[in-house]
Amino acid sequence: MKSATDIAAIRGSPQDVLAWAVEQFHPRLALACSFSLEDVILVHMLQAIRPDMRIFALDTGRLNEETFECAEALRRRYGVKIEWHFPDREDVERLEREQGLFSFRESLEARHACCHIRKVVPLARALTGLQAWITGMRREQSVTRTELRQVEVDVVHGGITKLNPLADWTTDEVWAYTREHKLPYNRLYDSGYASIGCAPCTRAIQAGEHPRAGRWWWENPEHKECGLHVRHTKR
Numbered sequence: 506m507k508s509a510t511d512i513a514a515i516r517g518s519p520q521d522v523l524a525w526a527v528e529q530f531h532p533r534l535a536l537a538c539s540f541s542l543e544d545v546i547l548v549h550m551l552q553a554i555r556p557d558m559r560i561f562a563l564d565t566g567r568l569n570e571e572t573f574e575c576a577e578a579l580r581r582r583y584g585v586k587i588e589w590h591f592p593d594r595e596d597v598e599r600l601e602r603e604q605g606l607f608s609f610r611e612s613l614e615a616r617h618a619c620c621h622i623r624k625v626v627p628l629a630r631a632l633t634g635l636q637a638w639i640t641g642m643r644r645e646q647s648v649t650r651t652e653l654r655q656v657e658v659d660v661v662h663g664g665i666t667k668l669n670p671l672a673d674w675t676t677d678e679v680w681a682y683t684r685e686h687k688l689p690y691n692r693l694y695d696s697g698y699a700s701i702g703c704a705p706c707t708r709a710i711q712a713g714e715h716p717r718a719g720r721w722w723w724e725n726p727e728h729k730e731c732g733l734h735v736r737h738t739k740r
């Protein structure tokens with residue numbers, strides 16, 4: 506097994522990193538897909554490396570219709586099977602019965618509680634048995650991601666390897682690749698959305714606003730993670 510130092514030294518083009526990951530970890534490797542531009546790019550790149558690569562997605566129960574449409578477009582274009590994971594039914598029922606439907610706007614703690622039930626717990630389930638997972642995260646996306654590496658040790662999830670092949674890419678590069686390959690994308694991007702999560706916690710941004718400004722817009726920038734990508738990773 507490679508040490509955290511060895512892993513941090515692994516760098517290359519996104520395709521090189523994906524090919525290395527497939528060689529090292531398949532079939533105990535999966536792509537976490539939220540149908541962002543970045544995730545669609547990774548699905549496209551993986552078709553040339555490992556078309557039967559596992560892809561999982563979290564259906565939080567609060568996603569936009571446009572996100573499901575993008576998921577279907579992806580499934581039809583590539584014939585991929587998407588492993589959907591849902592939150593625990595009893596946890597959601599308890600949350601909504603006791604706190605209402607928009608408790609996440611009331612405090613940071615309440616927001617984290619909702620993200621925990623709808624995202625963090627299902628993610629942990631999706632990662633069970635894996636040695637590594639792939640995300641579409643990029644450094645440019647958020648003040649919480651400025652130290653992101655292409656390959657990291659994910660201490661939060663038991664020390665498995667976390668791959669962020671597009672860590673270095675800019676937004677312009679992402680759009681250029683999407684257009685060059687005519688990839689399907691969530692049509693909310695055409696309505697001013699720059700980062701897309703759950704419907705009630707995401708809005709379009711204005712010109713000049715940071716791309717993550719539309720996520721949990723009532724919170725400070727340093728709080729804008731949902732618990733899926735907490736960085737207690739070794740580098």
Ligand code: SF4
Pocket residue numbers: 565567609616617619620621623624702703705706731
């Ligand atoms: S993004 Fe909003 S609706 Fe989705 S899980 Fe988090 S708090 Fe709940």
